[in-house]
Ligand code: IPE
Ligand code: IPE
Ligand code: MG
Ligand code: MG
């Protein structure tokens with residue numbers, strides 16, 4: 001398997017579907033433009049790639065999970081628009097371009113985030129209805145709803161804001177990372193398993209994705225410290241400027257790298273038992289060693 005080729009192919013499938021989902025009529029052009037600016041202007045598409053890869057590895061059809069996977073990308077993109085707002089991390093660059101509020105103003109950026117969140121639920125429910133409300137489709141929508149909310153991503157973002165200027169311990173940090181970033185990554189993987197109809201693998205996929213989610217955010221924290229802004233498409237040093245509690249500020253760089261590697265390796269060993277093609281294990285390594 002040529003991993004990079006396979007990754008590009010999957011990113012292409014996702015990008016095409018995202019574009020087709022954004023052919024919206026009967027909405028003000030300005031809001032669709034702002035949604036597209038953030039959604040279609042870059043991003044690694046890791047969450048939807050995980051969704052379609054798990055579905056495929058477990059014997060499901062990519063087209064059955066694709067809209068749900070794209071719904072997660074919409075929710076993720078909304079979380080980035082709001083995360084960058086002056087009231088939150090106050091960042092000016094994202095995905096290699098000025099942030100939404102810099103281009104459209106704060107009010108439209110807030111609305112673009114709201115719109116992506118709501119539209120994610122619209123496309124998910126359309127998909128549920130299209131599939132005659134079969135339980136696996138309803139279950140996937142429920143998993144995504146829970147992961148996005150106050151016990152998942154939003155809850156983690158609340159902790160992130162409230163932990164500014166506080167020295168938190170490592171256990172608190174792991175909980176925060178699992179929620180703000182891990183929850184959507186876990187949902188991304190789980191829906192692949194659910195849509196493939198492989199309830200027998202749910203516990204393994206949960207374990208894999210929980211380890212990956214923590215590793216992913218630790219690497220994000222490391223890159224905020226030693227990454228290259230041009231490559232990352234976002235400014236480095238944002239966490240320090242905002243007095244964030246991150247793995248790097250609490251444990252230092254070397255220990256953080258060790259932590260990320262440990263979590264990633266545990267994830268990879270589980271991935272080998274799920275995906276015999278080797279793509280998901282290779283993706284796990286790629287996400288650990290990434291520089292953007
Ligand atoms: C950035 O996520 C924010 C986190 C949750 C760590 P990604 O690194 O997946 O960002 P994009 O989607 O590629 O821009
Ligand atoms: C963001 O974490 C997590 C979200 C849910 C958006 P960060 O604030 O570290 O993400 P970046 O570094 O701005 O992408
Ligand atoms: Mg943040
Ligand atoms: Mg941020």
Ligand code: MG
Pocket residue numbers: 220221224
């Ligand atoms: Mg960060």
